[in-house]
Amino acid sequence: MYYKATIRVTLRPSVLDPAGVAVRSGLQQLGYTGVSNVRIGKYIELELEATDDAEARRQIDRLCDQMLANPVIEVYKFEIAALEAAAR
């Protein structure tokens, strides 16, 4: 079966986010003074082939730990959805 996965990788709350601070400062200069706590992460979409839901989740857990996220400073969340054969 084919699955579509959407993965969000974000810095751990305890880790400083200089890019987020820069974006917040830029937004405030543009007049968005009510904006705060900006955090920037990665958003990854991918498709994968797996025998079932559980196997797809296992694969995504492993590939996030190995490549997409740095577990020391980042955490990830993901959702999967089965793809209809016709939709591919």
Place this chain on the structure above:
Amino acid sequence: MYYKATIRVTLRPSVLDPAGVAVRSGLQQLGYTGVSNVRIGKYIELELEATDDAEARRQIDRLCDQMLANPVIEVYKFEIAALEAAAR
């Protein structure tokens, strides 16, 4: 009222994504041969102050168009949730 917004900025489907191609190639070298169509985007969380839901959505639409996304090559989606005063 305070709102938390989560924003996903992705390349338009017609735009090539060299970073996604590189990640796919890296994953395949790690043995994840069933992975395809990898697309990399940005995931942004922020808090903002607005009078109501509609005003919050208007502000986020504007700041995405002005700063967070490049509308020529990117699209964005977002969700907002009202923050309890106690949760801030």
